[in-house]
Amino acid sequence: MLVLEGDWRGRDGLVPTAQASAIARAVGDMRQVRIDALALGNWDSLLITVLWQLRTRLLADGRTLDEAGLPPPMHRLLALAANEAAAFAPRPRRWNPLAALGGATLSALAAIGAVTELLGSLLGSLLGGLWGGLWGGLLPRGRRPGARMQNGDLLDAVQRAGPSALPIVGVVNLLMGAILAFIGAAQLRRFGAQSFVSELVGLSLVSELAAVMTAIVLAGRTGGANAARLATMQGNEEIDALRVLGISERVTLVLPMTLSLVLTMPLLYLYACLIGMVGGGLVAVGMLGIPPVAFASALVRVVPLSQFAFGAVKSAAFALLIGLVSCHIGLGAGRSAAAVGEAATRAVVAGIVGIIAVDAVFAVLADALGL
Amino acid sequence: MSDAVKIEANGLTLGYGGVTVQRNVSLRIRTGSIFALMGGSGSGKSTVLKGLVGLLRPEAGTVRVDGEAYWPGTSAQRTALNRRFGVLFQSGALWSSLTVAQNVALPLRLFTRRRAAAIADLVRFKLALVGMEDAADRMPSELSGGMRKRAGIARALALDPDVLFFDEPSAGLDPVTSRRLDDLILELREGLGTTIVLVSHELPSLFAIADDGAFLDGDTRTVIATGAPSALRDGSTDPTVRAFMHRERIDADGRAG
Numbered sequence: 001m002l003v004l005e006g007d008w009r010g011r012d013g014l015v016p017t018a019q020a021s022a023i024a025r026a027v028g029d030m031r032q033v034r035i036d037a038l039a040l041g042n043w044d045s046l047l048i049t050v051l052w053q054l055r056t057r058l059l060a061d062g063r064t065l066d067e068a069g070l071p072p073p074m075h076r077l078l079a080l081a082a083n084e085a086a087a088f089a090p091r092p093r094r095w096n097p098l099a100a101l102g103g104a105t106l107s108a109l110a111a112i113g114a115v116t117e118l119l120g121s122l123l124g125s126l127l128g129g130l131w132g133g134l135w136g137g138l139l140p141r142g143r144r145p146g147a148r149m150q151n152g153d154l155l156d157a158v159q160r161a162g163p164s165a166l167p168i169v170g171v172v173n174l175l176m177g178a179i180l181a182f183i184g185a186a187q188l189r190r191f192g193a194q195s196f197v198s199e200l201v202g203l204s205l206v207s208e209l210a211a212v213m214t215a216i217v218l219a220g221r222t223g224g225a226n227a228a229r230l231a232t233m234q235g236n237e238e239i240d241a242l243r244v245l246g247i248s249e250r251v252t253l254v255l256p257m258t259l260s261l262v263l264t265m266p267l268l269y270l271y272a273c274l275i276g277m278v279g280g281g282l283v284a285v286g287m288l289g290i291p292p293v294a295f296a297s298a299l300v301r302v303v304p305l306s307q308f309a310f311g312a313v314k315s316a317a318f319a320l321l322i323g324l325v326s327c328h329i330g331l332g333a334g335r336s337a338a339a340v341g342e343a344a345t346r347a348v349v350a351g352i353v354g355i356i357a358v359d360a361v362f363a364v365l366a367d368a369l370g371l
Numbered sequence: 372m373s374d375a376v377k378i379e380a381n382g383l384t385l386g387y388g389g390v391t392v393q394r395n396v397s398l399r400i401r402t403g404s405i406f407a408l409m410g411g412s413g414s415g416k417s418t419v420l421k422g423l424v425g426l427l428r429p430e431a432g433t434v435r436v437d438g439e440a441y442w443p444g445t446s447a448q449r450t451a452l453n454r455r456f457g458v459l460f461q462s463g464a465l466w467s468s469l470t471v472a473q474n475v476a477l478p479l480r481l482f483t484r485r486r487a488a489a490i491a492d493l494v495r496f497k498l499a500l501v502g503m504e505d506a507a508d509r510m511p512s513e514l515s516g517g518m519r520k521r522a523g524i525a526r527a528l529a530l531d532p533d534v535l536f537f538d539e540p541s542a543g544l545d546p547v548t549s550r551r552l553d554d555l556i557l558e559l560r561e562g563l564g565t566t567i568v569l570v571s572h573e574l575p576s577l578f579a580i581a582d583d584g585a586f587l588d589g590d591t592r593t594v595i596a597t598g599a600p601s602a603l604r605d606g607s608t609d610p611t612v613r614a615f616m617h618r619e620r621i622d623a624d625g626r627a628g
Contacts (some may be wrong), residue, residue, distance in 0.1 A: 237464035241526075244424050244458045245478050246450030 002027065005039040010046035023050065024057050033058060035069040048077050114332075115324050118250070122258060122324075125251045157256040161222045162264030166271065168221065169214050173272040176209055177201055177279030185288050194288055198298035201280030206307045207366075210272040212359055215318035218265065219351030223326035226257050227347030230330025231340040239331070249331065258323030265319035266312035273308070310371055314362045321354045375402040376438075377534060377566045378423060383432035385415065385422045392418045395593050396432070398585055400534075405560055405567045407577050407584035407600055411615065414589035416570040417461070417538055423568065424458055424536055425449055436534075454482065457527030458536045463519035465511035471522045472498065472507035478529045497525040501555060517548040524555070528563075535559065537569040541576050549573065553580050574618065578604065586612050 002023065027033050033054075055065040055078070067075055184200040230253065233239050239249050277299060284290045326347040333343035376399050383396040392415040400406045408416045421427040423434060425441065434441040436452050444452075465474050475494045479485065485493070498504045501521040511519060520540060527535055540556065541549035553576050560567055571577055577584070577600040586596040586603060588611055596603055596612045604616035614620065 233467070236462055236467065237460040238466050240421075240426055241458065241460060241464040241466070243426060244453055244456065245481075246446075246453050247481065 001034050001036060003036045003039070004047070005041075007041040008043040008047035008050075010044055023054055027054070027058075030063070032064050032066055034066040037069050037071060037074075040071070043074070045077075048074060048081070052078060052081050111328070115328050118254065118324055118328055119320070121250055122255055125248070125255060126259070129251075153252065153256040154260060157260035158264055160225070161218065161257075161260045162268065165218060165221055165264075165268060169217055169268050169272055170275045172213050172217055173205075173210055173276040174279035176213055177205060177276030177281075178283045180204055180209070180276075181280040181283035182287070185284070195290060195294070195298075197284050197288065197290065198280070198295045199302045201284070202277060202299045202303040203307075205276040205280070206273050206303050206311055207371075208359075210276050211269050211311045211315045211318065212355060214265065214268050214272045215315065215322065215355045216352055218261065218268070218319070219322045219326075219355060220348050222257075222261060223322045223351040224344040224348045226323070226326040227330035227333070228340050228344040230254075230327060231333035231343040234331065234333055235335040235337070235340065254323075254327040254331070257327055258320065261319035261323040262316050265315040269311055269315035270308065273311070306371060310362075310366060310369075314359070317358055317362070318355050321358055322351045325350050325354055376400065377402040377404075377436070378568070379435045379438075380423065381433045381435075383419070383422055383434065384430045385418050385427060386430055387418075387427075391430070391592060393587060393592055393594075394431075396422075396585075396587070397594065398597075400566060400568060401583065402566055403560070403564055404583045405556070405569065405581045407581035408568065408570045408587060409572065409577060409584055409600060409603075409615070410587035411572065411589050414587045415592065416572075416587055419587065420536055420538055420568070420570050424456055425453055454530055455533040456536060457530065457532035457534070459520065459523045459527050459538065459540060461538045461542060463511070463516075463523035465514075465519060465522055465526070467511050470508050470510055471503065471514070471525075474511070474522065475526045475529050478526070482530060493529075494525075497528050498522070500528065500559075501525045517544050517552070520544070520552065521555070524559075528559070531563075532565065534566045534568060537567065537571075539570055539572075541571065541573045546575075549576060550579075552576075556580055572615075574600075574616070586615070 035051075051065070051067075051070075051074075055067075058065050067078060070078070180201050181197050185194050185197050188194045188196055188200070230239075233253075242249050242252065281292065281295050284295050285292050329343050329347045329350065333339045378398070378400040380396060380398040383398075384391060384394040385396070386392045396419055398406075408419055410416050418427065422429050428442060436455065439452065441449060441452060465471070466477070469477065472491075472494050475497055476490050479490045479493060483490070495504060495507065498507055501524050503518065503521050503525060506514060506518060506522065511522070514522065524535075537556065540552050544552065556567060556569070557580050559565055569581065571581075581600050584598065584600055584603070585594045586609075587593070588595040590611075596607050596609055598606075600616065603612055607613055607616065
């Protein structure tokens with residue numbers, strides 16, 4: 001006989017499992033446990049949980065719980081919990097370091113392969129589009145190949161990737177130039193060489209920092225947005241709706257997203273160089289007392305034009321990487337709300353890591369080219 | 372309804388990445404019929420639909436559209452066959468960056484050689500058919516679920532398809548809206564002579580509009596009965612089908628009760 005008295009409510013702070021084992025100990029090895037709930041006060045699902053655990057323990061030993069003494073609602077809830085559960089196959093996964101390493105390597109290789117294939121098909125449709133554009137002007141509208149990039153899509157994407165990124169790219173690079181001048185001057189002053197601050201600012205911005213900082217900003221801003229947009233469209237079956245019509249999502253979505261980045265990033269890079277130099281100049285002139293003309297003429301003298309060209313090409317490569325990786329991740333995302341956030345995060349992380357890796361390749365290349 | 376077969380599937384096996392969802396599915400969808408793919412939740416109805424409209428390549432089996440094999444052809448041939456299809460997805464799947472009118476206009480702009488003014492007239496007419504003329508300039512996010520589906524039907528109708536596919540047309544709609552959608556589907560069939568394939572588990576709507584169908588079973592993963600839903604309700608001897616059609620539970624020994 002198990003006598004229940006007083007209030008049994010979760011909000012009063014009882015711990016169900018502890019109670020269940022305490023009761024199980026008290027019950028000992030009784031064959032059949034009857035319940036007397038005459039003096040039971042308020043109760044909620046906590047008490048049901050305790051009884052349910054008790055019943056499971058008893059049943060496992062081949063013993064029984066006589067629930068007849070319980071109030072009818074409680075009785076009904078307990079019966080509901082005894083219903084057959086929906087059958088799920090158990091998850092076979094057990095973490096194995098070797099298998100995890102192998103799986104990660106394979107999926108990384110597969111991702112590189114998929115991104116390369118995406119690049120190939122984009123180049124194919126771009127060339128096909130140019131070719132078709134030359135001929136298409138001569139053909140009646142309906143004869144042209146069906147799914148083509150609409151010029152409006154590209155303009156929208158350029159607007160999203162380029163002009164609307166000007167403020168943040170400007171602020172980041174202005175501060176970057178100023179910080180470089182400030183920290184550089186503190187070191188250079190020890191050798192009495194603070195007049196070289198313009199060389200320091202100019203060279204580091206043009207050859208490295210402007211391109212990398214701009215690319216990282218765009219990986220977060222545009223790359224994340226592209227991945228989230230494609231993943232949302234995937235979840236909403238919008239991509240399926242395109243495919244059913246025979247419209248390639250690569251041509252109508254991925255191509256404008258990627259192309260717009262490749263077109264705008266070199267321009268943003270040049271703008272970033274300029275703004276960074278202005279930032280460096282403000283510190284040099286305002287705090288170090290270097291004459292503006294001296295700062296500017298040193299810049300022009302020390303930074304060769306070929307550096308700008310190299311940086312612009314590097315920016316275009318960063319842009320291509322951000323575009324392809326973010327679109328690949330967005331299109332491969334799952335079909336849930338959580339998948340959208342995950343895709344955006346992965347696109348930003350993969351974009352930034354990729355930028356640094358590509359930058360390393362370009363550093364080796366620059367060394368080989370003697371730039 | 373004639374006896375000509377619009378879509379014929381033979382021995383289709385469909386699945387995702389090694390997990391088979393349905394195997395050995397054979398269907399004969401007659402021209403002008405309203406064909407229902409029935410079955411419980413998770414039985415693979417939508418997957419079979421994806422196999423029919425070309426979104427999922429079957430692991431085995433064939434699909435013929437007007438006698439023409441679907442999968443062996445080139446992707447250009449498949450796209451040409453798909454031009455005869457209109458699909459309404461479960462959520463409507465309107466392209467969220469375009470207005471309702473632009474959604475309906477996009478297939479027309481891409482695949483016909485009509486002038487912009489003619490396209491605009493067509494779009495207005497298709498929207499009027501589904502009672503959405505006034506919402507032409509709305510964005511999809513401004514529409515309710517039922518309106519989104521109707522706009523989705525207008526888009527599916529854009530290219531005057533021979534076959535319309537509906538993935539759970541009444542899911543998430545209240546009974547009145549759902550009933551109106553059923554009437555719309557019937558009228559489209561009467562008016563345009565379109566063959567309609569729909570995925571549904573809404574019994575009232577199945578009995579009201581479908582005149583042929585196949586019942587997909589989630590346990591055995593194949594088709595266990597074919598025929599009109601009302602005929603299955605009245606005549607089927609299979610316990611799973613009977614239970615589904617009569618909204619009953621099945622006992623452990625397989626008897627509906």
